[in-house]
Amino acid sequence: MFDDMSALSLARFQFAFTVSFHFxxxxxxxxxASYLAVLEGLWLKTGRDVYLQLFRYWLKIFAIAFGMxxxxxxxxxxxxxxxxxxFSDRAGxxxxxxxxxxxxxxxxxxxxxxxVMLFGLDRVGKKLHFLATCLVAFGTTVSAFWIIVVNSWMxxxxxxxxAPNGQFYATDWLAVVFNPSMPYRLAHTLLGAYLTxxxxxxxxxxxxxxxxxxxxxxxxxxxxxxxxxAMGMVAVTAPLQIFAGHEHGVNTxxxxxxxxxxxxxxxxxxxxxxxxILFGVPDDAAQVMRHKVEIPAIGxxxxxxxxxxxxxxxxxxxxxxxxxxAFPFYAFRVMVGLGLLMLLLxxxxxxxxxxxRLFDNAWHHRLALAMGPAGFVAVLAGWITTETGxxxxxxxxxxxxxxxxxxxxxxxxxASLIAFIIVYFFVFGVGTWFILKLMAGEPNPGEQGPSxxxxxxxxxxxxxxxxxxxxxx
Amino acid sequence: MPGDPFLTLxxxxxxxxxxxxxxxxxxxxxxxxILFPVMAPGAERETAIATIKPVWDANQTxxxxxxxxxxxxxxxxxxxxxxxxxxxxxxxLLGLIFRGVAFKYRARTTxxxxxxxxxxxxxxxxxxxxxxxxxxxLQGVKVDGRSYAGGxxxxxxxxxxxxxxxxxAAYALLGACWLIWRTEGAVQDHAYxxxxxxxxxxxxxxxxxxxxxxxxxxxxxxxxxxxPGLYYSAPVPxxxxxxxxxxxxxxxxxxxxxxxxxxxxxxxxxxxxxxxSIFPWAVPGQVxxxxxxxxxxxxxxxxxxVGALLPVILGYTGYAYWxxxxxxxxxxxx
Numbered sequence: 001m002f003d004d005m006s007a008l009s010l011a012r013f014q015f016a017f018t019v020s021f022h023f024x025x026x027x028x029x030x031x032x033a034s035y036l037a038v039l040e041g042l043w044l045k046t047g048r049d050v051y052l053q054l055f056r057y058w059l060k061i062f063a064i065a066f067g068m069x070x071x072x073x074x075x076x077x078x079x080x081x082x083x084x085x086x087f088s089d090r091a092g093x094x095x096x097x098x099x100x101x102x103x104x105x106x107x108x109x110x111x112x113x114x115x116v117m118l119f120g121l122d123r124v125g126k127k128l129h130f131l132a133t134c135l136v137a138f139g140t141t142v143s144a145f146w147i148i149v150v151n152s153w154m155x156x157x158x159x160x161x162x163a164p165n166g167q168f169y170a171t172d173w174l175a176v177v178f179n180p181s182m183p184y185r186l187a188h189t190l191l192g193a194y195l196t197x198x199x200x201x202x203x204x205x206x207x208x209x210x211x212x213x214x215x216x217x218x219x220x221x222x223x224x225x226x227x228x229x230a231m232g233m234v235a236v237t238a239p240l241q242i243f244a245g246h247e248h249g250v251n252t253x254x255x256x257x258x259x260x261x262x263x264x265x266x267x268x269x270x271x272x273x274x275x276x277i278l279f280g281v282p283d284d285a286a287q288v289m290r291h292k293v294e295i296p297a298i299g300x301x302x303x304x305x306x307x308x309x310x311x312x313x314x315x316x317x318x319x320x321x322x323x324x325x326a327f328p329f330y331a332f333r334v335m336v337g338l339g340l341l342m343l344l345l346x347x348x349x350x351x352x353x354x355x356x357r358l359f360d361n362a363w364h365h366r367l368a369l370a371m372g373p374a375g376f377v378a379v380l381a382g383w384i385t386t387e388t389g390x391x392x393x394x395x396x397x398x399x400x401x402x403x404x405x406x407x408x409x410x411x412x413x414x415a416s417l418i419a420f421i422i423v424y425f426f427v428f429g430v431g432t433w434f435i436l437k438l439m440a441g442e443p444n445p446g447e448q449g450p451s452x453x454x455x456x457x458x459x460x461x462x463x464x465x466x467x468x469x470x471x472x473x
Numbered sequence: 474m475p476g477d478p479f480l481t482l483x484x485x486x487x488x489x490x491x492x493x494x495x496x497x498x499x500x501x502x503x504x505x506x507i508l509f510p511v512m513a514p515g516a517e518r519e520t521a522i523a524t525i526k527p528v529w530d531a532n533q534t535x536x537x538x539x540x541x542x543x544x545x546x547x548x549x550x551x552x553x554x555x556x557x558x559x560x561x562x563x564x565x566l567l568g569l570i571f572r573g574v575a576f577k578y579r580a581r582t583t584x585x586x587x588x589x590x591x592x593x594x595x596x597x598x599x600x601x602x603x604x605x606x607x608x609x610x611l612q613g614v615k616v617d618g619r620s621y622a623g624g625x626x627x628x629x630x631x632x633x634x635x636x637x638x639x640x641x642a643a644y645a646l647l648g649a650c651w652l653i654w655r656t657e658g659a660v661q662d663h664a665y666x667x668x669x670x671x672x673x674x675x676x677x678x679x680x681x682x683x684x685x686x687x688x689x690x691x692x693x694x695x696x697x698x699x700x701p702g703l704y705y706s707a708p709v710p711x712x713x714x715x716x717x718x719x720x721x722x723x724x725x726x727x728x729x730x731x732x733x734x735x736x737x738x739x740x741x742x743x744x745x746x747x748x749x750s751i752f753p754w755a756v757p758g759q760v761x762x763x764x765x766x767x768x769x770x771x772x773x774x775x776x777x778x779v780g781a782l783l784p785v786i787l788g789y790t791g792y793a794y795w796x797x798x799x800x801x802x803x804x805x806x807x
Contacts, residue, residue, distance in 0.1 A: 093771045104786065119797070169474040431578065
């Protein structure tokens with residue numbers, strides 16, 4: 001099946017596959033680490049056991065998610081060199097140091113204190129343990145900062161020069177780090193991570209509320225607290241995220257108008273009153289949007305805050321510099337659609353809370369449960385939008401994707417791609433199954449941490465563990 | 474924009490240090506994985522894994538600093554070498570995935586044997602692949618302009634298979650010595666027996682690799698057997714012999730910490746030996762560290778980070794080790 005694919009296409013698919021799988025875990029663990037810090041802080045402040053229950057419950061889930069993020073992240077660190085060596089050589093002097101800072105300021109912090117966080121509560125005492133939790137949470141955020149700096153520089157490069165040998169070099173490190181799209185992308189990514197976590201926590205809470213309701217028993221205090229906290233977070237974060245996303249879009253329009261044209265499906269420029277295309281089927285060959293459903297004149301208003309404003313279409317972009325419209329166009333619509341559903345979920349929660357019915361509204365709980373994975377889908381859709389919208393460049397406007405790849409034979413890339421696909425689906429499928437199994441259990445007053453539980457649990461689980469191949473015994 | 478000649482040396486030192494710390498710390502983690510099949514399921518395996526559970530993740534991070542450091546400080550070398558060792562590199566990454574998740578998964582399943590096998594297989598594959606990568610780089614790669622120009626099986630040779638097997642043996646030795654230090658009773662007794670075998674295999678491996686390396690290319694030979702290189706290199710084999718004898722004596726008198734430290738010393742000496750062979754090449758025979766170096770302002774920018782953060786990292790890493798000090802039983806840490 002790979003015969004007619006080039007090494008370049010395979011390398012691109014491999015990067016898309018491994019980075020998408022990888023980012024699922026940080027998108028969850030960035031928010032979850034902060035949530036754990038909040039729970040432990042509340043426990044220390046109030047002394048209420050229910051917060052410790054919740055902390056231990058989510059800590060076990062965090063341990064697995066974080067572990068999957070780490071091992072899939074190492075793959076990313078080396079993939080730059082293995083599959084994108086020309087890019088690594090040329091962009092290395094600018095982005096290499098940024099990634100080194102990520103390792104030094106974030107990865108060591110996370111991994112160094114993770115052991116204390118998971119196994120050290122009885123060794124270091126509550127306050128130091130809380131510090132370790134906070135440092136892990138801080139480390140995940142710092143890690144996000146540096147990798148967003150790298151990605152944003154590739155989107156909106158500045159503060160660089162190009163040496164005779166083709167290598168980029170920095171002329172101004174502050175300009176490199178604080179490049180134009182970085183603050184917007186960072187805000188949008190972090191809010192996305194918090195929202196993703198809140199939706200997962202909310203869905204787990206909703207699952208147990210629905211289950212308790214079906215079995216006719218009262219909900220556990222821990223279940224109510226996690227559901228209320230999660231819904232509060234969604235209610236606050238969803239509108240903020242929509243605002244941040246809009247500001248990010250305006251920033252993109254300023255610096256990468258070709259990407260916005262692809263996202264909006266604007267093949268043609270408009271002198272004024274550009275329509276807002278809601279849906280359609282992009283046809284790159286003919287450079288037209290087919291079967292489109294559009295609202296006249298609103299496009300200019302959304303993008304430029306004025307109906308009279310002109311908009312730039314792909315017709316103003318040289319043909320060889322145009323992105324394929326379908327990916328950013330559809331992915332953007334998936335992201336925005338889910339964002340609006342999140343707004344609905346949060347608003348409904350606020351409405352129920354005001355009426356004092358947050359824990360009684362089964363249809364709201366069902367929506368919360370259904371929206372559990374929505375954050376992951378939205379986050380991936382957002383990354384697909386911004387990454388495919390940057391094409392055909394790796395460093396926007398400066399270095400082409402086609403000239404960035406390693407000089408590898410297609411069979412080598414195909415073989416590694418197949419290996420990654422098999423291993424990722426198996427390994428991360430099992431991990432996800434373990435996480436779901438933990439989530440299916442309710443946080444209870446005797447909740448154990450990861451350290452004690454691991455020794456105690458061995459051999460005591462029901463014999464339905466996943467992917468265990470029962471040999472004849 | 475060329476690199477600064479002195480900062481280039483500093484960065485070669487920093488990356489060498491990071492890789493060394495990786496090898497001797499994750500080396501014992503991987504070594505325990507390699508030895509897993511000869512350990513008894515139940516108490517022995519639980520004890521062994523409990524000794525490394527709080528620290529392995531931090532140990533592994535040095536690999537990210539080593540690889541990321543080459544990317545950051547010597548991007549040209551990174552760009553040439555990573556495609557050259559493509560297959561073993563992917564194998565190492567897949568091995569590390571299985572090893573890493575096995576820590577978490579084996580505690581959550583009734584089919585421990587499956588994830589114990591993943592722990593063993595992943596550790597062994599990662600260790601072997603690291604050795605193959607070392608051998609493939611030492612034996613040299615084809616370069617054209619600023620790119621790798623060889624095929625995707627070029628890494629495979631008797632020499633790279635030898636270095637692969639050597640790293641597996643040496644990591645197993647580190648794992649056994651770590652267990653001698655951190656356990657007691659029957660687990661420790663078994664660790665002594667494993668350390669004898671691991672020590673014999675490691676010393677044989679050091680001898681074989683040492684004899685083969687100088688004949689890979691003329692440069693290595695001159696570093697080892699011709700004046701003036703001889704003056705720097707001659708003490709290394711002598712010190713290896715001294716450390717080897719001290720190691721055997723330490724095992725005989727059933728010392729608990731000394732075997733681990735002496736195994737580390739053997740690693741340090743072989744690491745210095747490798748440095749003598751390869752210096753000043755980043756890609757042997759093709760690209761020197763000065764040719765591969767990143768821009769001077771990037772070197773300086775990163776050095777600020779290293780100067781400020783590395784002492785802190787070493788501080789809290791040491792703290793984590795100290796926190797989880799002492800002998801470990803099957804029930805693990807508190």
